[in-house]
Amino acid sequence: MDVKFERLALGFVAALTLLVSSSAGAAEPALSPRPFQFVLQNGLQVVVVPDRRAPVVSQMLWFKTGAADDPPGLSGMAHFFEHMMFRGTKSVPGEGFLHAIARNGGEANAFTTHDTTVFFERIAKDRLRLAMHLEADRMQHLELTDAGVATERDVVLAERRQRIDNDPEAEISEQAAAALHLSHPYGRPVIGWADEVRRIGRAEAEDYYRRHFAPNNAILVVVGDVSPDEVRAQAEAEYGQFPARELLARAEYAQPPRLGETRLAIVHRNVKVPYFLRLYRVPSYAQASLGRAEALEVLAHLLGGDHNAVLYRRLVLERRIATDVAVGYDGYARDAGVFSISARPRPGVGLETLERAIDEIVGYYLGHQPARADLVRAKKQLVAETVFRQDNPFETASVFGRTLAVGLTVQDVTQWPQRIQAMSGEAVRKAASALVKREAVTATLSPGR
DSSP, X not given: OOOOOOOOXXXXXXXXXXXXXXXXXXXXXXXXXXXXXXXXXXXXXXXXXXXXXXXXXXXXXXXXXXXXXXXXXXXXXXXXXXXXXXXXXXXXXXTHHHHHXXXXXXXXXXXXOSSOEEEEEEEEGGGHHHHHHHHHHXXXXXXXXXXXXXXXXXXXXXXXXXXXXXXXXXXXXHHHHHHHHTTSGGGSOTTOOHHHHTTOOHHHHHHHHHHHSSGGGEEEXXXXXXXXXXXXXXXXXXXXXXXXXXXXXXXXXXXXXXXXXXXXXXXXXXXXXXXXXXXXXXXXXXXXXXXXXXXHHHHHHHHHSSTTSHHIIIIIIISOOEEEEEEEEEOOSSXXXXXXXXXXXXXXXXXXXXXXXXXXXXXXXXXXXXXHHHHHHHXXXXXXXXXXXGGOHHHHHHHHHHHHHTTOOHHHHHTHHHHHHTOOHHHHHHHHTTOOGGGEEEEXXXXXX
């Protein structure tokens, strides 16, 4: 079941107006409609973003528990529960949850991160209460049997074999993340290490469920053709009937200092094309001083956001030493974020040549501001993506959920486009200072026996 902004009342013309005014440095127009927030008596946080354009609604339930909260020796527990929550309750047994949603014309899915476990449905507005009823039921009454746990454990192990163990690039990414975070739990894969997943039993599952899957450990985000009053009444009727639970306190982990770069060189018989990967440990939105995370976001987009970005332009189009380049900033985390650069060399080009070229370009920004044209384009594209995502209720619900789940606020969502547009070349240069080898893992994957 795997697959991490406030809705604007803007049509296509208004979206273009926003982009033009942004690129010219004008003030951003007010975001509308505004989100509404309230908290049920049992501690469930609720965010409602009305959108009257279609008679549908998206519901996302964000539990503030993820792979970082897996019990010692039981990595993969949060992801395992992403699966288990579809195993059924006494009143809705087996695959009844998915069947009920489908019969009513909806769709449902889920995903897990290091900090969250998330469930979502998209359904007609007059079926929202049904979706709430089903979610509330499995939040409180999930059936955990020995047979059910064993079956889903095998499903997770099969998923791991398919997605990780049979994909050398996924394997090297997993190994690089483990090396990057040292003893911090962000170094454990969300899907879990296979030998630890095998240890998950019913007793361990029951304890985790009881301590984490509770209304006072969740954020409900509803986006669509509803009013805040409608959502409040239905949420109180369905989720509000269950009491808060005593939660397992979230551990505060130290992030051990890195004293130098880590390098991994892996040779794999199933690899046909060499692969370069670098991960930097950098501040997240939850950690960074105001504007620093946004500057890293701009830097990532400037370097690798599209085919006009600096790395792609220089390495793929001009020097023709790479076939593709990708850059990303994963900043929505309670603890450290990750800035990633990956690339594949053209046939006949060595990984060492490719790495030197990447280092040269990244190193330039440690001491120089980006070219104005590159900076303007990156900021404009980020704001544009924000605007056009407003047509996707899942994206709207996602950004509110992921922001609140790591301890930030609704204002951090609604003000994000203005903060991006305010990023100066000097702010981006300062943010680039986080991209140092001491805080990095460099991994290469090569063909071989």
